[in-house]
Amino acid sequence: MTLRLYGYYRSSASYRVRIALHHKGIAYAHVAINLAQGDQHEPAYRSVNPQAVVPTLVTEEGRVLGQSLAILEFLEERYPAPALLPRDAAGRARVRSLALSVACDIHPLQNVAVRNHLLAECGFDAAAADRWNRHWIARGLATLERRLALEPETGSYCHGDSITFADLCLVPQLYNAERFGIDLATYPTSARIRDACERLPAFRAAHPHRQPDTPPSLRLPP
Numbered sequence: 001m002t003l004r005l006y007g008y009y010r011s012s013a014s015y016r017v018r019i020a021l022h023h024k025g026i027a028y029a030h031v032a033i034n035l036a037q038g039d040q041h042e043p044a045y046r047s048v049n050p051q052a053v054v055p056t057l058v059t060e061e062g063r064v065l066g067q068s069l070a071i072l073e074f075l076e077e078r079y080p081a082p083a084l085l086p087r088d089a090a091g092r093a094r095v096r097s098l099a100l101s102v103a104c105d106i107h108p109l110q111n112v113a114v115r116n117h118l119l120a121e122c123g124f125d126a127a128a129a130d131r132w133n134r135h136w137i138a139r140g141l142a143t144l145e146r147r148l149a150l151e152p153e154t155g156s157y158c159h160g161d162s163i164t165f166a167d168l169c170l171v172p173q174l175y176n177a178e179r180f181g182i183d184l185a186t187y188p189t190s191a192r193i194r195d196a197c198e199r200l201p202a203f204r205a206a207h208p209h210r211q212p213d214t215p216p217s218l219r220l221p222p
């Protein structure tokens with residue numbers, strides 16, 4: 001059975017997994033879950049992922065996996081080449097710490113469910129919710145930028161000259177940052193790494209504007 005990825009074109013957690021699948025050359029079927037229309041709350045999808053978020057990966061054997069970083073670890077173990085983690089333990093710890101600072105410390109604060117709660121229960125209007133997103137993204141990216149600029153392990157990409165989980169988390173987060181009007185000129189090292197990643201076929205293919213569910217107005221050429 002072909003792998004199945006439940007995702008949404010501009011979900012940054014889905015984008016991380018798409019990059020890994022393309023980088024490793026793994027064929028998969030895309031199942032679109034439209035977060036803007038609330039498809040994640042439909043009983044049919046909740047029976048696949050009780051957390052009602054994307055991505056979900058269904059393996060060849062029909063095992064159902066949630067949480068993008070757990071999915072990345074699974075792909076790395078099952079399809080080790082080309083590797084997305086360094087060979088040394090300290091290198092792997094650094095890569096995971098960069099990836100987790102995006103996935104745990106930035107991304108959750110700007111999620112659809114958080115935004116909906118701010119709008120429905122906390123007196124925010126859309127402009128205030130956008131300010132909230134910009135604040136937490138900018139704060140998290142500032143820390144990441146400092147690390148990437150100062151740490152000697154940074155190379156063409158976040159860790160040396162090979163793509164790792166850290167790049168898979170950074171690039172989608174920068175896509176979100178720009179979506180919310182953040183100028184990446186403040187984060188020159190991160191932007192430089194993003195530009196280098198986007199020249200690679202896997203990042204190109206995984207881009208939110210090249211997915212089967214990308215709205216026609218946003219669609220980029222293949």
Ligand SMILES: N[C@@H](CCC(=O)N[C@@H](CS)C(=O)NCC(=O)O)C(=O)O
Nearest residue numbers: 011012013053054067068111112113
């Ligand atoms: N920690 C989870 C986060 C998953 C997640 O929050 N996905 C977002 C899209 S990027 C989502 O489905 N949000 C739907 C909602 O908040 O209702 C992961 O890394 O997979």
